[in-house]
C-alpha cells in the first residue's frame with residue numbers, strides 16, 4: 001500500500017486508443033520529428049532515438065547529426081532521413097518545419113551544439129524534448145536556462161526534460177546521491193527551476209510538471225541499465241507527441257505514455273527471457289512497438 005506521501009502510479013495505456021489511425025490517414029497526420037545530436041563518437045545515440053521514433057509511429061523521422069562523417073554512414077535504417085547538422089540551425093529548422101523536436105542524445109558540447117540548442121529554444125509552439133548533453137549545456141549556462149524558462153512561459157507544457165540522476169544533479173548543482181536520496185524533492189526542484197515537464201529517470205521513474213504533481217512508474221527493471229535506453233525513451237516521446245498533434249494527445253500525455261510503454265516493454269522482454277542480462281535498446285524498441293499495438 002502506498003503511504004499518503006507516495007506519488008500515484010502511471011496508468012495511461014488508455015491513451016493509446018487516441019492514436020487509432022483513420023483508414024485514409026497520411027504520414028502528415030503522424031507528424032514530422034526532427035532529432036538533433038550525434039556528435040563524433042556518439043552517432044549511435046541519435047540513431048537509437050531515430051529508430052525508436054520510427055518504430056513508435058512518427059510520419060517522418062529526420063536526424064540532424066553533428067558528425068558529418070557519421071551522417072553519411074547510416075545505411076542500416078533507410079527510412080531515417082539523415083542530414084549533417086549544418087552551422088545555421090535556425091535556417092535549417094525554418095526550412096524543415098518540424099511538428100516536434102528532440103535534442104540531446106550524443107549532442108556533445110561544441111559551438112555547433114550550442115547553436116542548435118539556442119535555435120531550438122527559440123523555435124515556437126511545438127512539443128520539444130530536451131535530453132542528455134542538451135541538459136548538460138543548460139546546466140552550465142544561465143542564459144540557456146533563462147531561454148528555457150521564457151519558452152515555457154510563452155508556450156506552457158510544450159517542453160519536456162528527461163534527466164537521469166547524473167544530469168539532474170548537474171542541473172540542480174547537487175550530486176547524484178543527493179538526487180537519489182529524495183527523488184520527489186529533486187523532481188519538484190527541477191520543475192521549479194526549469195518550469196518544464198520533467199521526467200526523472202532511474203528505478204521508478206517520476207514525471208511531474210508545473211501543472212501536475214509527481215506520478216511514478218513502477219514498471220521497469222535493471223535490464224534497462226545499459227547505454228542507449230534513455231535515447232530510446234527520447235525518440236519514443238517524440239513519436240507519440242508528433243502523432244498526438246492530430247490525435248489529441250498532448251506532450252504531458254505523450255510523455256507519460258512513453259515512460260510506461262518503455263518500462264512495461266522491458267518487463268515483457270525479461271519475462272520472455274530476453275534479458276535482464278544483455279537486453280539491448282534495439283530490442284526494447286521492437287518490444288515497445290509490440291506493446292503499443294497489443295493495446296491499440
Ligand SMILES: NC(=O)C1=CN([C@@H]2O[C@H](COP(=O)(O)OP(=O)(O)OC[C@H]3O[C@@H](n4cnc5c(N)ncnc54)[C@H](O)[C@@H]3O)[C@@H](O)[C@H]2O)[C@@H](O)CC1
Pocket residue numbers: 041042043044045046104105106107108132133164165166167176180201202203227228230231
Ligand atoms: N551509443 C551511443 O552513442 C550512446 C551515447 N550516449 C551519450 O553519451 C553522452 C554521455 O551520457 P551518459 O549518460 O553516458 O554519461 P553522463 O556522464 O551524463 O552520466 C553518467 C553518470 O550519471 C549518473 N547516473 C546516471 N544514471 C543514474 C542512475 N540511474 N542512478 C544513479 N546515478 C545515475 C552516474 O553518476 C553516472 O556515472 C550523452 O550525450 C549520451 O546521449 C549515451 O546515450 C549512451 C549511448
Ligand SMILES: Nc1ncnc2c1ncn2[C@@H]1O[C@H](COP(=O)(O)OP(=O)(O)O)[C@@H](O)[C@H]1O
Pocket residue numbers: 132163164201202203204205219220221222223224225226227228229230231232233262
Ligand atoms: N534499474 C533500473 N530500473 C528501472 N529502470 C531503469 C533502471 N536503470 C535504467 N533504467 C531506465 O533506463 C533508461 C536509462 O536512461 P539513460 O541513463 O538516460 O540512458 P542513456 O543515456 O545511456 O541512453 C531510463 O529510462 C531509466 O529509467
